Amino acid sequence: MSGCQCKSGFFALRDCQGPVVTQCPTCRRAICARHSTVAAGSTQCLDCWAKGQKQPPRDPGAVGADPELDQQWTYGYRHRYYSSGGYMPIYTGHRHGTYYDSYDTRSFAPGVAVGAAVGDDLEHDDRAGFGDS
Amino acid sequence: MLKTFKALKALTSDQRRILDTKFIDGEYEAQALVAELRAVAEFDRMSDGVRKGLVIRIVVCALVAFATIFMVANGITWALVLMGAAVALAIYFGVMLSKLKALDLSNNFRVVAMPLLAILSEDMASDARLHVRLDLTAPDVAAKKISTSEPYKHGVYYKVIDTTYKDAWFDGSAKLADGSLLRWSVVEHLLESKRSKRNARGKYKTKTRQYKRSVIEVDVALPKDTYALGPMQAPPDHKLSIKPGEKRRVVKLDRKIKQRTHDPIDARELIDLIAMAYGAAKPATTGAAA
Numbered sequence: 001m002s003g004c005q006c007k008s009g010f011f012a013l014r015d016c017q018g019p020v021v022t023q024c025p026t027c028r029r030a031i032c033a034r035h036s037t038v039a040a041g042s043t044q045c046l047d048c049w050a051k052g053q054k055q056p057p058r059d060p061g062a063v064g065a066d067p068e069l070d071q072q073w074t075y076g077y078r079h080r081y082y083s084s085g086g087y088m089p090i091y092t093g094h095r096h097g098t099y100y101d102s103y104d105t106r107s108f109a110p111g112v113a114v115g116a117a118v119g120d121d122l123e124h125d126d127r128a129g130f131g132d133s
Numbered sequence: 134m135l136k137t138f139k140a141l142k143a144l145t146s147d148q149r150r151i152l153d154t155k156f157i158d159g160e161y162e163a164q165a166l167v168a169e170l171r172a173v174a175e176f177d178r179m180s181d182g183v184r185k186g187l188v189i190r191i192v193v194c195a196l197v198a199f200a201t202i203f204m205v206a207n208g209i210t211w212a213l214v215l216m217g218a219a220v221a222l223a224i225y226f227g228v229m230l231s232k233l234k235a236l237d238l239s240n241n242f243r244v245v246a247m248p249l250l251a252i253l254s255e256d257m258a259s260d261a262r263l264h265v266r267l268d269l270t271a272p273d274v275a276a277k278k279i280s281t282s283e284p285y286k287h288g289v290y291y292k293v294i295d296t297t298y299k300d301a302w303f304d305g306s307a308k309l310a311d312g313s314l315l316r317w318s319v320v321e322h323l324l325e326s327k328r329s330k331r332n333a334r335g336k337y338k339t340k341t342r343q344y345k346r347s348v349i350e351v352d353v354a355l356p357k358d359t360y361a362l363g364p365m366q367a368p369p370d371h372k373l374s375i376k377p378g379e380k381r382r383v384v385k386l387d388r389k390i391k392q393r394t395h396d397p398i399d400a401r402e403l404i405d406l407i408a409m410a411y412g413a414a415k416p417a418t419t420g421a422a423a
Contacts (some may be wrong), residue, residue, distance in 0.1 A: 012309070012411060
């Protein structure tokens, strides 16, 4: 299996497929540069980094809070959102694994072909065709 | 304070323009936009903290200057130097304060817009563009004022003046990496009620009460060839409708949030609405996308 094994996305997860630069020492998954972060002297995947955060970062609007709304913040927020908000992300990729099972990820069944669009003649949206571009 | 002005100086001309105009309207690559706005947000955060400190310093300088009046009156002539220094510092801090205040952005930017844009950039292809319109002026500027009531009596208050504002500060649209189309808007109606009364000891007191109603609208158009739609039920304070289209089903969710402050809403309110639409989505299987 080649390519980064982390999943991109927030509302819908998808395969990353970035070029692998290292392996996460925690989950042993192959990760790309975008999905890796250096924490406590070692390189980790952003998912494991997020899971390892004990305290959530402070409100991004608070004065003096950690300022960066960067990849770390996004993946930390994603982990907390999935863990506490009752949201089960939907996975639209094809490289199935067990890493995201703890989030009760809803997944396209392996091997099932998707992409068969079925047109219909139902009414269009009243907001100038939004959804049909 | 110097750090804040250094951060201001380090901004690019585009970032500085956002601070000056307090308006963003256009199509941008999501990740590039977030990267650009991050420095603006950081400056705004630093500026908020520094402004609070400057107000305290101005008050301290004013108190020192006031105290020196008595010292000079009692013949302590060197207090004149102290008075001059305190006044000069107060003026300096006042100028710095007004400079930073002129560049202040609405807190909606850091609390609501930035988190949403950071999350959306994760859900979009790296070269995908989104349309964003952000009005970052304060919600209670004169341009957003709708009406000011005539003074009226209400209960113990002998004079009440209500001022209402409409702040349509955030909307946009984006195509997400899974083929879904997203459109959102946040419109806020603010009420500031100045109420004056006379208490039992005969003193006149005026207090200001703030109310806000935020209307959040989210449309998520889910591609039929990727997603089927399960049963959906909107929570009591939400409005839900599903519009079938040729290629996508459009899930429309509206929500009104009332609060007794003009503080920003929680970004999660907006994120939850989008998640609610995705919550009903399930994988489409071959031939079963209807």
